[in-house]
Amino acid sequence: MGHTGVLNALTRRLGELSVVAFGVSVLSFLMIRLIPGDAVQIMLGANAEVTPAQIAALRAKLGLDQPMVLQYGDWAWRALHGDLGTSVWTGRPVLEEILPRVGVTAELTLLSLAVAAVLAVPLGCLMATARRRSADYTIRLLSIVGLTLPSFWLGTMLLYGVAALAPDAQLLGWVPFGEDPLGNLQRIILPVIALALPVLASLSRVMRASMVEVMRQDYIRTARSKGLSEGSVVGVHALRNAVLPFMTSFGIMAGYLFGGSVVVEQVFALPGLGRLMLGAIAERNYPLVQASILLATLSFVVINALVDVLYAVVDPRISRA
Amino acid sequence: MKLAAAVVLGVSLIAAPVVRAQVLEIATDQSPVGLDPHVATSFATQLITSTVYEGLTAIDSALRVVPALAQSWKVSEDGKTYRFMLREGAMFHNGRAVTTADVIASVARVRDPKTGSPYASRFTSVTSVVADGNDVVVTLDQPSAPFLSQLASLVIVPPEAVGELARRPVGTGAFKFHEWVPDTYISLDANAAYWEKGLPHLTGLKFNIVPEAATRQLGLQSGTYRMVPSLDAATATALAGSTKVKVAATQDLAYSLIGLNVSKAPFDKPGVREAVNFAVDRAQLVQAAYFGRAVPGGPLSPALADWALPVSDFPCYKPDPAQSKKLLTSAGLTLPVKVTLNVLGSLQQVVDVAQVVQAQMNKAGFEVTLNVQEQGKFIQDWRGGNFEAFASLNGGGIDPDDYFGRTFATGGATNVYKFSLPALDQALVDGRSASEVGRKMLYEEVQRDLACNGPVVHLAYGTLFTAVRADVQGFTPNPTRSLRGLREVSISP
Numbered sequence: 015m016g017h018t019g020v021l022n023a024l025t026r027r028l029g030e031l032s033v034v035a036f037g038v039s040v041l042s043f044l045m046i047r048l049i050p051g052d053a054v055q056i057m058l059g060a061n062a063e064v065t066p067a068q069i070a071a072l073r074a075k076l077g078l079d080q081p082m083v084l085q086y087g088d089w090a091w092r093a094l095h096g097d098l099g100t101s102v103w104t105g106r107p108v109l110e111e112i113l114p115r116v117g118v119t120a121e122l123t124l125l126s127l128a129v130a131a132v133l134a135v136p137l138g139c140l141m142a143t144a145r146r147r148s149a150d151y152t153i154r155l156l157s158i159v160g161l162t163l164p165s166f167w168l169g170t171m172l173l174y175g176v177a178a179l180a181p182d183a184q185l186l187g188w189v190p191f192g193e194d195p196l197g198n199l200q201r202i203i204l205p206v207i208a209l210a211l212p213v214l215a216s217l218s219r220v221m222r223a224s225m226v227e228v229m230r231q232d233y234i235r236t237a238r239s240k241g242l243s244e245g246s247v248v249g250v251h252a253l254r255n256a257v258l259p260f261m262t263s264f265g266i267m268a269g270y271l272f273g274g275s276v277v278v279e280q281v282f283a284l285p286g287l288g289r290l291m292l293g294a295i296a297e298r299n300y301p302l303v304q305a306s307i308l309l310a311t312l313s314f315v316v317i318n319a320l321v322d323v324l325y326a327v328v329d330p331r332i333s334r335a
Numbered sequence: 336m337k338l339a340a341a342v343v344l345g346v347s348l349i350a351a352p353v354v355r356a357q358v359l360e361i362a363t364d365q366s367p368v369g370l371d372p373h374v375a376t377s378f379a380t381q382l383i384t385s386t387v388y389e390g391l392t393a394i395d396s397a398l399r400v401v402p403a404l405a406q407s408w409k410v411s412e413d414g415k416t417y418r419f420m421l422r423e424g425a426m427f428h429n430g431r432a433v434t435t436a437d438v439i440a441s442v443a444r445v446r447d448p449k450t451g452s453p454y455a456s457r458f459t460s461v462t463s464v465v466a467d468g469n470d471v472v473v474t475l476d477q478p479s480a481p482f483l484s485q486l487a488s489l490v491i492v493p494p495e496a497v498g499e500l501a502r503r504p505v506g507t508g509a510f511k512f513h514e515w516v517p518d519t520y521i522s523l524d525a526n527a528a529y530w531e532k533g534l535p536h537l538t539g540l541k542f543n544i545v546p547e548a549a550t551r552q553l554g555l556q557s558g559t560y561r562m563v564p565s566l567d568a569a570t571a572t573a574l575a576g577s578t579k580v581k582v583a584a585t586q587d588l589a590y591s592l593i594g595l596n597v598s599k600a601p602f603d604k605p606g607v608r609e610a611v612n613f614a615v616d617r618a619q620l621v622q623a624a625y626f627g628r629a630v631p632g633g634p635l636s637p638a639l640a641d642w643a644l645p646v647s648d649f650p651c652y653k654p655d656p657a658q659s660k661k662l663l664t665s666a667g668l669t670l671p672v673k674v675t676l677n678v679l680g681s682l683q684q685v686v687d688v689a690q691v692v693q694a695q696m697n698k699a700g701f702e703v704t705l706n707v708q709e710q711g712k713f714i715q716d717w718r719g720g721n722f723e724a725f726a727s728l729n730g731g732g733i734d735p736d737d738y739f740g741r742t743f744a745t746g747g748a749t750n751v752y753k754f755s756l757p758a759l760d761q762a763l764v765d766g767r768s769a770s771e772v773g774r775k776m777l778y779e780e781v782q783r784d785l786a787c788n789g790p791v792v793h794l795a796y797g798t799l800f801t802a803v804r805a806d807v808q809g810f811t812p813n814p815t816r817s818l819r820g821l822r823e824v825s826i827s828p
Contacts, residue, residue, distance in 0.1 A: 071448060294517075
């Protein structure tokens with residue numbers, strides 16, 4: 015596969031990207047508008063004394079009185095020119111609202127992924143080598159618990175646990191890493207636990223499965239027959255090969271991590287992207303919802319495309335298929 | 336000599352007043368949705384705007400009308416003309432002095448249909464607002480008992496800033512807007528030019544948006560937050576034992592209710608509405624859903640001690656499932672009567688109440704299905720009259736005329752039940768010009784009319800809990816949920 019192959023793959027991906035972008039923009043536009051209740055209703059709250067005429071006046075102010083097709087056309091035209099609109103409530107360009115949040119979510123998800131991956135390798139190896147013994151069963155049972163526990167429940171339980179055991183610990187709120195690195199790490203411990211645990215559970219099971227598979231191979235028997243210690247067999251010969259499928263499942267985890275961070279940011283009041291999106295939906299802040307969903311989706315597509323292209327570079331068999 | 340100097344220096348260091356940044360960190364559950372005080376009326380917005388803005392009058396923590404931007408006022412003999420003496424030295428946060436023209440413009444803005452203000456209906460009786468020197472003279476077409484208290488909700492804004500008010504509040508209050516980071520926090524700075532000298536004591540307020548109750552509770556215990564307004568009863572009970580936290584309680588004006596749509600079967604029949612009252616056991620509800628920290632209430636809050644009838648005056652408030660079934664059968668219905676109850680899902684207290692009421696009604700001839708709704712959907716169905724019955728929390732008024740008028744009068748602004756009772760409409764009209772004693776009698780009649788057969792099954796008036804750290808001094812909770820009192824709060828060193 016030469017440069018043309020990579021270039022073709024890239025062009026094809028770019029074409030798909032624009033189709034996905036269009037589809038997602040239409041869907042997010044429709045979905046948020048089809049939810050009953052609009053920005054005006056939320057602003058007035060329950061039990062406000064208003065007439066239908068007053069509501070109509072407020073809708074006109076927010077531009078909600080236009081037909082939906084016109085609203086979409088207007089939005090899409092501006093978006094193509096790089097203007098994703100302004101936030102209904104603060105009047106700032108939505109990009110200015112979104113960009114400062116990316117760092118928080120990136121720190122949370124990357125740290126969780128790193129913690130989970132670092133712990134999953136030894137745990138997976140332990141399960142595979144202790145197969146069908148109590149260590150294996152215990153960790154497998156724990157991993158099922160980890161997989162099924164919802165993050166919001168886990169997060170709440172962590173909070174109550176800390177409240178009971180160490181009520182004075184400064185573990186809440188948000189301090190930017192640049193301002194106070196220690197304070198930042200201290201406050202992200204609980205969210206990382208809540209987000210990483212299900213990932214750890216899943217990754218360690220992947221690790222176990224691929225390790226069990228590798229341990230059946232002939233060259234492991236050969237290594238053993240050479241008289242190598244079990245630690246050296248597992249740690250040097252088996253691990254290198256078993257870790258490949260494990261790396262692949264990282265990509266799948268990215269989607270889970272972002273979804274999970276929406277929940278975890280909500281529980282721990284972290285000023286991340288997920289929190290911003292959820293708030294924007296609850297407040298019917300249409301331009302902000304559309305822009306953040308669009309950007310989040312596009313970055314996923316781009317990451318996946320990059321991974322595919324990298325595969326094609328690394329493993330020629332994939333581009334031939 | 337050196338030693339003496341060191342001692343003097345040391346003493347002066349100790350004696351020097353400790354100047355600290357005293358920003359009160361507050362944790363609140365919902366983000367405000369727009370900050371225009373004439374338009375955004377949700378609890379979440381009012382919490383913040385109550386510290387930034389002031390009206391001519393204000394409501395204090397004992398629910399008395401007190402002077403704010405008006406230094407004092409005089410009411411004419413016939414009760415139709417009000418003369419307000421404007422406070423001298425009051426400045427907007429943009430540095431401009433408040434004038435009579437600002438008052439006139441603010442009244443006009445609320446009444447302008449283009450503004451779409453929910454408060455407009457409160458000021459329909461105003462015929463003219465004119466300046467007379469430093470006074471503002473307001474004329475009404477008929478005497479209005481609640482006028483002075485309603486004026487507290489009409490805050491004075493500078494006309495030059497109205498275009499941006501939803502985003503950048505500019506008021507006259509003790510705190511001025513600094514920054515809004517959506518779904519994260521809103522920060523306010525102390526207003527150094529505040530008209531009441533010496534106030535505020537704090538250097539600022541920070542409203543942190545913290546959606547999870549457990550996070551607010553832990554944050555308060557660890558000192559990350561110093562105040563949590565509007566705690567639910569369960570958290571308040573959990574915090575009560577802590578030495579680091581004080582829980583202040585006051586009777587809430589807001590009440591839980593079951594609203595009934597009288598334009599649809601089965602609640603078009605007064606007997607069926609009465610049956611719901613017999614089905615509900617309010618004392619049990621208070622124990623089960625409020626941990627005992629609420630009082631059963633009728634159409635008026637027990638906080639309005641001068642007006643409210645005791646609930647023992649209402650015969651249908653004695654729980655009697657058998658009587659409920661009897662009423663349903665005699666209304667020609669076959670048991671069980673199937674009812675769908677819309678529930679405002681964003682308030683846990685309401686969901687708790689609805690579950691208890693469902694169990695109670697199911698024992699008394701009904702079959703209730705709960706439909707827990709997201710806030711936007713609930714409000715839409717509520718406003719459109721698209722419900723059989725709903726469970727919610729309503730903010731009560733501090734004046735009976737104001738509350739009854741908008742809620743139960745024919746065509747009232749929040750009469751979503753489509754209720755109409757000519758005798759009640761007439762009593763409200765008569766009450767406005769009646770003597771104090773006459774008003775009281777008329778409103779007692781109205782309460783009796785509404786309690787058993789009205790469109791609202793009034794359940795309980797909860798307790799408004801506010802938790803503060805032990806070092807927060809001078810906070811008095813206000814039943815209206817206003818945080819204007821924060822101007823008098825300080826943090827002890």
